Structure formats: C-alpha cells, structure tokens
Amino acid sequence: MTRHVAVVSEGRMTYGYTRPVMRAMAEDSELRYSLIVTNQHLLPTFGYSVDDIERDGLNITDRIYTTLDGYTPATMCKSLGVLMLGITDAFLRLRPEIVLVAGDRGDHFIAAMVAAHMNIPVAHIQAGERSGNIDGMTRHALTRFAHLHFASGPDAVERLRRMGEEEFRIHLTGAPQLDDFVNGDMARPDEIAERFRVDLTDPLLLVVQHPVTEEYGEGVEQMKETLEAVLELEYPTVLIFPNNDAGSDDLRLLIEQYHRPWMRVERNVSRRLYGGLMRAASAIVGNSSSGLIEAPVVDLPAVNVGERQRDRARGPNVIDVPHDRARIVEAIRTALSPEFRARLRERDSPYLSDGHVSERIVEILKRTELDERLLKKQIAY
Amino acid sequence: MARELELFSIHHSSTIREAMERIEANRHRVVVVVDDEGRVLGTVSDGDVRRAFLHDALPITPVTRIMQLNPRVITESERGRGAEALKEKHVTVLPVVSEDNRLVDVLLAYEPLVE
Numbered sequence: 155m156t157r158h159v160a161v162v163s164e165g166r167m168t169y170g171y172t173r174p175v176m177r178a179m180a181e182d183s184e185l186r187y188s189l190i191v192t193n194q195h196l197l198p199t200f201g202y203s204v205d206d207i208e209r210d211g212l213n214i215t216d217r218i219y220t221t222l223d224g225y226t227p228a229t230m231c232k233s234l235g236v237l238m239l240g241i242t243d244a245f246l247r248l249r250p251e252i253v254l255v256a257g258d259r260g261d262h263f264i265a266a267m268v269a270a271h272m273n274i275p276v277a278h279i280q281a282g283e284r285s286g287n288i289d290g291m292t293r294h295a296l297t298r299f300a301h302l303h304f305a306s307g308p309d310a311v312e313r314l315r316r317m318g319e320e321e322f323r324i325h326l327t328g329a330p331q332l333d334d335f336v337n338g339d340m341a342r343p344d345e346i347a348e349r350f351r352v353d354l355t356d357p358l359l360l361v362v363q364h365p366v367t368e369e370y371g372e373g374v375e376q377m378k379e380t381l382e383a384v385l386e387l388e389y390p391t392v393l394i395f396p397n398n399d400a401g402s403d404d405l406r407l408l409i410e411q412y413h414r415p416w417m418r419v420e421r422n423v424s425r426r427l428y429g430g431l432m433r434a435a436s437a438i439v440g441n442s443s444s445g446l447i448e449a450p451v452v453d454l455p456a457v458n459v460g461e462r463q464r465d466r467a468r469g470p471n472v473i474d475v476p477h478d479r480a481r482i483v484e485a486i487r488t489a490l491s492p493e494f495r496a497r498l499r500e501r502d503s504p505y506l507s508d509g510h511v512s513e514r515i516v517e518i519l520k521r522t523e524l525d526e527r528l529l530k531k532q533i534a535y
Numbered sequence: 536m537a538r539e540l541e542l543f544s545i546h547h548s549s550t551i552r553e554a555m556e557r558i559e560a561n562r563h564r565v566v567v568v569v570d571d572e573g574r575v576l577g578t579v580s581d582g583d584v585r586r587a588f589l590h591d592a593l594p595i596t597p598v599t600r601i602m603q604l605n606p607r608v609i610t611e612s613e614r615g616r617g618a619e620a621l622k623e624k625h626v627t628v629l630p631v632v633s634e635d636n637r638l639v640d641v642l643l644a645y646e647p648l649v650e
Contacts, residue, residue, distance in 0.1 A: 198600040202590055351605075410547075410576045410604070414636070419604040 156186045159277075159519055160250035160269075162241070164261035165194030165397060166203050167443075170331040170425050171256035171279045174512040176212050184520050188215040188248045192237055193261055194398055197221060199406070201422030209424070216244045220261075227370055227400040234260045242268050251524055252277055255300070258285050258293035266299040275528050277302040277519060279330060282310035282317075285443070286464035288367040301528050304330075304515055306447075307504050309467060318533050327514045328506035334429060335451040336509035341430025349427065350418045352390040357490050359384065360431050361393040363440035365401035366462045373401040374408050376477040380440060380459055381412040383482035392418045392431055437489040439482070446472055450503030455489035457482060467504035470497060543628060543641045544569050545598060547576055551587060552594035554579045563643055565628040568602045573637045575630055577602030608632045609642075617642045 161176055163169050179185045191214050195204040207214060218240035222229040245253070245268060253269035255262035256279035266276045278296060281303035285293060297303065297317060305311045306329035314324045334340065347354050363380055365373035384391050393409060396402045413419050423431065432438065433452045438445045445456030446468045456472045459482060473489055475481045488494055522528065542561040545554055547568050557566045558581060568577045579602045587601045607624040609617065609631055621629050621644045631640040 196590075198587055198590065198592060198596065202586070204590075406599075410599075411570065411574070413576070413604070415608065421604065 156184055157252065157520060157524075158186055158188065158248070158250050159252045159254050160188045160190060160245065160248055160274075161254045162190050162192070162262060162265040163195060163207070164192050164259055165200065166206075166422055166425070166428075167397060168257040168259060168262065168279075169195075169203070169207070170334070170428075170448075172254065172330075173210065173212070173425060174330050174333040175254065175279070175515050177210075178512045178516045179519075180212070182516055182520070185516065187213075187254075188250060189213060190216040190218060190241065190244050190248075190265075192218040192240070193221050193233070197398070199421060200395065200398065201420070203422045203424075206422070206424040215248065218244065221398060225398055225400055225403045227367065230260070230367075230400050234264050237261055238264050238268060241265055242272070245269060245272055245274060250274060252302075252519060254279070254519070255296065256280055258283075258289040258296070260288075260292055263292045263296045263299070266296045270299040270301075273529060275301040275522075275524060277304065277515075279304045279327075279515065281305055282312075282314035282324075283307075284309075284313065284465040284467060286461060286466070290465060298531075298533070301531065302518065302522060304518070307467065307506055309504065320532060323528075325514075325518055326506075327518070328508065328511035329447060330511040330515060332448065332451055332505065332507035333509050333512050334425060335432075335448060336507045339426060339429065340433055341427050343430070343434045346427070346430045346434045350392050350431075352392065352418065354434055357389045357436035358431075358434055359387070359389050359391045359486065360435040360438045361391055361440050362396075362438065362442035362444070363405075363459065364396040364442065364462065365399050365405055366441070366460065367400055369461070370400050374404050376460060377405050377408055379477045379479045380482060381408070382479040383486065384417070384439070385412065385414065386479070386483055387486060388416065389436075390416055392420065392435075394420045394423060394428075437486055439486060447503075447505050450498070450505065451507055453495065453498045455494055455498065457485040457489055469503040469505075471503075540638060540641070543567055543630075544573075544638055545579070546570075547597075547599050549598050550594060551579075551584055551592060551596045551598060551601065554598045555584055555594075558584075563628050563645075565626070567606070567628070567630050567638055567641065568598055569638050575606060575608060575632055575636055575638050577604050578606040578628070578630070579603070606630060608636075610634060611639060614640075614642075 194200045220236040278300035304327045439457045441462035473485045475485045544567045565580045627644045629642040
C-alpha cells in the first residue's frame with residue numbers, strides 16, 4: 155500500500171525545501187503526496203507563484219485562500235486563523251498518514267498544530283535550526299508538535315536533543331533545498347541575461363529584503379538605506395519583492411518609487427531562475443536566509459543587512475552590516491573584490507549538501523513505523 | 536504633449552476594472568500606471584488582466600497587484616530613435632519618460648484597429 159503524505163506550501167520561501175522531496179515522492183511507488191497550497195502562492199502581488207508549482211508538474215490537491223489585506227501584525231494573525239479552519243477540513247477530507255511541513259513560517263506551525271491534534275504524525279524539514287525573531291520562535295514551537303525532525307546540520311541535531319526531543323525522531327538529513335543547486339538545476343547565465351535584460355559583464359546585485367515582524371514600522375527606513383546604497387553603486391540589480399509579513403505593503407510602494415530603468419523588480423521568480431540568478435550574481439544583498447544557506451553552494455558573497463538572520467549559522471561568504479547606507483556600500487564593494495570571492499572556496503558552509511538530501515527524507519517517510527510510539531511524544535527535560 | 540496622456544495612463548490607486556475601461560478607450564491594449572507625481576510605476580496590458588481573471592481576481596483588485604513592474608520605456612533624449620525602439624522592444628505602447636521617470640508621452644506601434 156502506498157503511504158499518503160500531505161505537503162503544505164505557503165510561498166516561495168519554503169517551496170524550495172519541499173519541491174525536491176515531492177519530486178522524489180512522485181517517483182516512488184511506495185509514497186503518494188497531496189499538496190495543499192495557501193497564502194502567498196495564490197496572490198497576484200507575489201506573481202501567482204502557484205503557476206510555478208503547476209509548471210513544475212506537481213499535483214495541487216487544495217488551494218486554501220487565507221490572506222487578509224493590510225499586511226499588519228493583526229492581519230497576519232487573522233490570516234493564520236483562517237488557515238487553521240481551512241486546513242482542518244483539508245486534512246479531514248484527504249486523510250493523510252503524514253503531514254510534511256518545512257521551515258519557520260506561521261502557516262507551517264498552524265498545519266503542524268492541527269495535524270498533531272488530529273493524530274496525524276508531523277514531519278518537519280529544517281528543524282532545530284537557529285533563526286531570529288518570530289520565525290525562530292515559530293520553528294521551535296513547531297518542533298513540539300512534530301514527530302519527525304529533519305535537521306540540516308549537526309548543530310541543529312544538538313539543539314533538538316537539548317530541547318528534549320527523543321533520539322529516534324531526529325534525523326540528520328541535510329538541507330533539501332540545496333539538492334537542486336548541487337545538481338545544477340538552475341537557469342543558465344545566458345537565460346538570466348535575456349530574461350532579466352541584464353549585461354553580465356558588469357557585476358550583478360541580487361537584492362532581497364523582508365520586513366522584520368519585531369521591527370514593525372521600521373521596515374521602510376531600513377529598506378531606504380539598502381535602496382540608497384544600490385542607487386549609489388548603480389550596478390545592474392535584480393530586486394525581488396519582500397514576503398507578505400507585516401509592513402510589506404509599504405516596502406513594495408517604496409521599491410516602486412526607487413525603481414530605476416537599470417533595476418529589475420520582480421514579484422516572484424521560479425526556483426530555477428532564482429538559482430540561476432544566484433549563480434550569475436556577484437553579491438546578494440538584504441536579509442534573505444538564502445544568502446546564508448544557498449549562496450555558499452554557488453560561492454556567492456552575501457551582504458546581510460540588519461537583525462533578521464541574527465542567530466542563524468553562517469559561513470565565510472556572509473558580511474553582516476547594520477541598516478546604514480555607507481556601511482552597505484562598503485560591504486558590497488568588499489564582497490565584489492576578487493580577494494573576497496577567492497577566499498570563499500577555501501572554507502565550508504554550516505549547511506550540508508550532497509545532492510541526495512530529498513532521497514534520504516523520502517526513505518525516512520517510507521520506513522518510519524506509524525505507531526503509538528511515534529504519535530505519543532515524551533517530552534523529556 | 537503629443538497625445539491625450541490621460542487615455543494612456545492611470546493612477547496607481549485604480550482598480551483592474553478602471554484599467555480595462557482605459558484600455559477599452561485608448562484601443563491600444565496597454566495602460567501606464569503612474570504615481571501622484573506622474574512617475575511611471577508599471578504597465579497593465581490586456582494579457583495581465585486576462586491572467587488575473589483566470590486566477591479569479593475581482594474587478595476591484597488594485598492595478599498595482601497585477602501590473603508589470605519592469606516596463607520598457609525610453610527617455611526624452613532617446614525619442615529620436617522611437618520608431619526603432621518600438622520595433623526592437625516588441626511593445627504596442629512605449630512610454631516616453633523624463634530623466635526622473637515622469638511620463639511625458641507615449642509612442643504607439645499601431646493605429647487603433649477599430650474606430
């Protein structure tokens with residue numbers, strides 16, 4: 155009998171984590187998946203990234219519209235409430251044997267909490283990692299509702315142990331979102347040059363900066379510092395819209411006002427294009443976790459601005475700077491220097507990547523006994 | 536100013552429905568989205584509206600949600616090569632902007648098909 159796994163995807167952030175796992179499941183006769191798509195994926199502001207999922211050939215079983223307009227802390231919470239109602243009905247109807255979630259977003263926490271209450275085992279990709287702010291709280295709260303933890307590195311394993319999670323639940327798998335990159339599934343430089351109308355003989359900057367929930371109200375001033383730095387340098391730039399966390403509406407308007415003809419602003423790019431952009435870029439600027447996790451795979455320097463990634467493990471490709479235009483300009487110049495880039499090849503990233511992570515995860519999803527021992531958690535201190 | 540710019544532009548607070556009305560009126564399949572100061576923020580085409588409706592968008596959805604963010608434009612100083620630019624950029628409407636990105640004119644690839 156095939157085992158039925160329900161996968162939850164709310165936006166491009168965690169789609170990269172689950173996409174390679176779903177693809178591996180699609181090729182495995184012992185597993186089948188249902189895909190529940192929600193939040194950002196379904197919204198025009200973020201370029202209907204649900205279309206990317208369809209183009210990837212994955213089968214969407216449910217579309218749960220949740221997101222209230224306004225993008226304030228209050229609408230974020232109410233939107234999560236809508237998901238809680240919708241996903242309960244989806245699980246009732248689908249009757250999955252495992253629910254697979256990923257990362258540190260509130261949507262996944264809600265999915266895990268609902269599944270755990272409905273006695274459906276929860277498996278969590280990117281468990282135990284350190285990340286700052288509300289995202290970090292969400293990730294570790296989710297751990298308490300998860301029955302299987304997939305850790306991307308030994309430090310995450312150790313953190314899960316210290317949280318009291320039982321040894322048999324913890325699996326050191328690596329980070330599945332790196333599989334595509336390691337296996338070279340990314341757009342070629344000539345495709346990038348054509349699609350984004352950029353000349354790759356110049357340095358290319360990739361800018362991704364999200365609002366930080368705890369710093370609600372400061373996002374615009376923070377973004378201004380980054381955009382001023384970008385305007386000062388005037389290198390070809392591809393900027394991708396922030397996610398829809400509180401404060402993001404104002405950021406999008408600001409970006410539109412700072413938009414110059416030599417800049418490309420994108421609501422969303424597919425995973426394959428994003429990989430291609432990272433490979434073609436000379437530096438990534440902002441506060442996306444991809445600067446810390448994915449960038450080392452393609453030897454890409456990252457200028458990490460502000461506190462959003464405060465507690466996250468990082469390799470030598472990351473230059474941390476505060477929200478200050480002069481410091482950002484200086485850091486970008488350092489990142490673009492041949493000496494800095496040359497140093498990157500010498501040391502390792504804290505994130506594991508051998509290109510076979512999703513296969514390991516699929517194996518565990520297949521082999522784990524779905525019994526009382528799995529469902530009844532002993533939280534040991 | 537060569538043309539009635541209000542036929543070819545729309546304020547960023549407008550809805551998809553208003554964009555459709557403007558496109559219907561100008562008969563050139565595209566409208567340029569501008570801010571309070573007349574700076575070009577993007578464009579909305581027939582195709583953008585179609586795609587939004589296929590995703591069950593409502594006519595009251597703001598145009599900023601569906602507009603193209605990287606419109607091809609030329610500056611006033613490049614206007615001399617306008618005809619050439621229209622051809623190589625494959626657009627029906629090419630906004631002409633000032634150095635600070637304000638809409639000053641539009642160049643058209645075709646005359647309207649219907650009067």
